[in-house]
Amino acid sequence: MTAPKALEGLRVLDLAGPFGNYAGKMFAGLGADVILVEPPQGxxxxxxxPFLDDRPGPDRxxxxxxxxxxxxxxxLDLETxxxxxxxxxxAAASDLVLESFGPGELERLGLTGDVLRQRNPALVLSRLSAFGQTGPFAQYKAExxxxxxxxxxxxxGGYPGEAPVAAGGGQAVLCGNLFAAVACMVALTGAEMTGEGQDIDTSIQESVVMALENAVQFYDLEGTVxxxxxxxxxxxxxxxxxxxDGQVYLLAGGVAATKFWINTRQWMADVGADGAEVLFGDEWFGIPFLRTRGAKDQFRRTFESYARSQTRAELYAEAQRRRVPLAPVNGPADLKDNKQLQFREFFVSVANALxxxxxxMPGAPYxxxxxxxxxxxxxxxxxxHTEEVLATLAGAADQPTRRAKA
Incomplete structure (x- = not known):
């Protein structure tokens, strides 16, 4: 028997906007009936x-x-x-609408949340935009x-003294989609409980601000940027x-009062790394000294004199044994062959994906x-699926949605 799906019965209209359809993908993977609504041009x-074989095309x-x-x-041509x-x-037969056209576009089309909820009071409308629906930057274009x-x-992001470098893959847009999806689940839960839907206004800029790791704490606690x-x-x-065979990330300095530094310097001494004896001076327990160029250069010479003869896997295994925080710097090919990801069958093969x-493709991380x-x-x-969807869902427009039935 086929296992039940977490969001089975949920109907989602995913309007094809400039900030993609990742939020809709997450709903589809959990069993929702997600309808991608495209304009005539796609x-x-x-x-x-990227395109298959580096050849652009609408199906590549x-x-x-x-x-x-x-x-x-x-x-659907919403201009008509x-x-x-x-x-x-x-929309009258759906639970959720996802759009990312930008502020004012649904208003121009006469398809705002208030209009949609005249026939479906429980409908949730998610509006994802660059800077949010309001404010002095709301109408600015962005990528x-x-x-x-x-x-x-x-x-x-990037290298000291150089221009900043963006991480690939559309990280800001994906971040906004993630926050929008979480907000949608909260709003859908509220709609199931009350029978009343609402609009969700998700700003990608604000979503990125939430991803600044501990930058704010650095300034708050140390007064440093x-x-x-x-x-x-x-x-x-x-x-x-x-x-x-590449690079590793090591975190031994900066926590010099803990055993990490002690374990690391002993590791270098045990393997006979060049200059390992220098690391045993008391000055290495002071943060101001660790931040000097001389200390950084000395540690790099010592560690890399040993690390350049070892693979990432060998260094990782030895660091684990010695209780030293170290991780391999992996690329896409490494992830594909990663034993942990293979064991959990994280990557899935999609037949005829193009x-x-x-x-x-990556599967779900949960x-x-x-x-x-x-x-x-x-x-x-x-x-x-135009004919199929219009024939089935349009005919069910006045039937109760999943939330109303619940």
């Missing part, structure tokens, strides 16, 4: 790479294939009265790089170091024992 993400975007896994797809009427019918910068996170340390040591013993091509996550069918072709 979703913006169909034109965003790997990002689109990943973000829209498990969804059905329809085409007919398209808007069809959308109103679908992932802009939002990383405006949220403050870009400042922390965190800097970029990629490829460098924040202080001696804390940073990335070269080894035989026309004629199977793709290996396990629901009774209602497991499922990959679902490949992302829909443009308008693939």
């Amino acid at each position: 979703a913006p993400s169909r034109g965003i790479g 975007s790997i990002r689109f294939a990943y973000e829209n896994l498990g969804k059905r797809g329809i085409v 009265a007919e398209g808007r009427d069809a959308f109103l019918d679908l 992932d790089l802009t939002l990383l910068a405006m949220g403050g996170l870009l400042f922390l 965190r800097q970029r340390y990629a490829g460098d040591q924040r202080q001696a013993g804390a940073g990335t170091f070269d080894c035989a 026309p004629g091509t199977d793709l290996l 396990r629901l024992e009774a209602t497991p996550w499922v990959a679902g069918d490949p992302a829909p072709a443009l308008g693939e």
Whole structure:
């Protein structure tokens, strides 16, 4: 028997906006019926790479294939009265609408939350935008790089003394989608309890601010502004170091009063690393000294004289044995072959994810024992389910939704 799905019975309309459809993908993986609503020209993400074999095309975007896994797809032209009427019918039979057009666009189309809830009072409308629906920046255009910068996170990425570097993969937009999805679940729970839906206003800029790690605490506690340390040591013993097959991240300095530093210097002495004897001086227990260029250079020479002869796996195993915080710096190929991820079957093979091509994709980072996550069918072709969806959901527009029945 097929296991029940956590969000089975939930209907979601996923409007294809400029900030992607990742939130909708998370609902689809948990069993919701997610309908991707595309304009006649297709979703913006169909034109965003990487593309299969580096050849652009509406059915060759790997990002689109990943973000829209498990969804059905329809085409509606919301610029026409007919398209808007069809959308109103679908919204009346749904629980959640996801959109990222930007402030004012639903108002222009006459499809605001207040309008949608005239026929479906329990409907939740999630509005994801660059800076939120209100405020002096609300109408500004932005992309992932802009939002990383405006949220403050870009400042922390990259190398000392160089221009900041953005992390790849659209991290700001994904962050906004994650926060929006969490807010949607809260609002849907409230709608099930009260029968009243609401609008959700999620700002990607604000979502990025929430990801600043401990930068605020650094300023609050030390009065210092965190800097970029990629490829460098924040202080001696804390940073990335070269080894035989790549790099490792080590955290030994900066916590010199603990056993980590003591264990690390003893490790270097035991293996005969160049200059290991120098690390036994009392000055290495003082943070001001650890932050000097001389201390950083000395530690790097000593550690890398040994690490360059060892693989990441060898260093990791020995660090574990000696109780030293160290981690390999992994790339995509390393993750694919990672024994832990393989054991938990994290990556899933999706047959025909792009026309004629199977793709290996990340699965879910959580396990629901009774209602497991499922990959679902490949992302829909443009308008693939238009007739099917309009025939079934539009006819059910006046039937109770999952929340009303609950």
